[in-house]
Amino acid sequence: MQPAFLPWQGFFELIYQAEVFVILDDFQFSVQSYHQRNRLFTNVGQVGWYTVPISKAGSFGSALNETRIDEILPWRKKMLARLRQNYSKAPFYNDIFPKIEEWLDMPAASLADINIAFIKLVLNLLSWERELRFSSECVSNAVRSHRVLELLQWCNANQYLAAAGSFGYMVKDGVFPQENIPVIFQNFEPDCYRQVGSPDKFEPFLSVLDSLFNIGSEETAALIIAGTKKWRDWDDMLGIEEKH
Numbered sequence: 001m002q003p004a005f006l007p008w009q010g011f012f013e014l015i016y017q018a019e020v021f022v023i024l025d026d027f028q029f030s031v032q033s034y035h036q037r038n039r040l041f042t043n044v045g046q047v048g049w050y051t052v053p054i055s056k057a058g059s060f061g062s063a064l065n066e067t068r069i070d071e072i073l074p075w076r077k078k079m080l081a082r083l084r085q086n087y088s089k090a091p092f093y094n095d096i097f098p099k100i101e102e103w104l105d106m107p108a109a110s111l112a113d114i115n116i117a118f119i120k121l122v123l124n125l126l127s128w129e130r131e132l133r134f135s136s137e138c139v140s141n142a143v144r145s146h147r148v149l150e151l152l153q154w155c156n157a158n159q160y161l162a163a164a165g166s167f168g169y170m171v172k173d174g175v176f177p178q179e180n181i182p183v184i185f186q187n188f189e190p191d192c193y194r195q196v197g198s199p200d201k202f203e204p205f206l207s208v209l210d211s212l213f214n215i216g217s218e219e220t221a222a223l224i225i226a227g228t229k230k231w232r233d234w235d236d237m238l239g240i241e242e243k244h
Contacts, residue, residue: 002027003115005052006038006207010188013227015130020155025112026136029067038207041086041197050079064112065136076104090196090213122208125217145173152181167237177234185237188227
């Protein structure tokens with residue numbers, strides 16, 4: 001997976017289930033995507049974007065590990081203030097916020113660096129140790145599914161755990177399925193938990209930070225582990241596509 005900014009619970013389910021998780025740090029940056037922003041509460045009952053500003057000079061179209069953060073404006077302090085305003089009454093705020101403050105105080109050479117640092121922080125909070133590898137360590141000119149296959153072979157993979165959103169381009173590319181590397185697809189279903197930002201209804205698909213603030217590391221880990229009730233194989237995905 002490409003290193004998202006403040007990823008959702010489903011991102012961490014893929015890490016939890018994998019023996020080796022490959023972070024696609026040299027894949028191309030996409031403007032206004034989850035590479036640089038994610039959703040959290042911005043007011044009671046209101047969800048909005050928390051965004052990393054990107055330097056326009058030389059970043060657009062660059063790899064994530066070459067995409068530079070725009071540090072001219074004090075976005076880090078503003079983000080901390082926004083988190084403090086919206087989550088200070090959450091039950092686990094005092095446990096989580098100092099860690100986030102440390103993370104946002106750290107300098108980052110690229111967008112990939114700041115996102116990877118957050119991913120490692122969350123894995124530490126969840127007490128999960130996994131082998132992380134980086135696509136930049138396996139240099140190649142291949143693209144899309146051909147590149148994914150190379151990375152799987154580089155890891156000596158005997159199975160590929162994929163996000164459901166990957167299926168469309170994988171079918172178009174015609175590289176998968178591979179007989180010796182079966183693909184199974186995630187079907188993550190967010191479960192409800194109490195949210196200080198929304199006392200009346202549950203808001204799903206937010207950054208994992210929301211559950212960490214609201215229910216803590218232990219309950220967040222349990223929700224992530226239970227997220228996909230049934231992983232789907234290639235034939236399952238084809239059947240779903242045919243129905244649509």
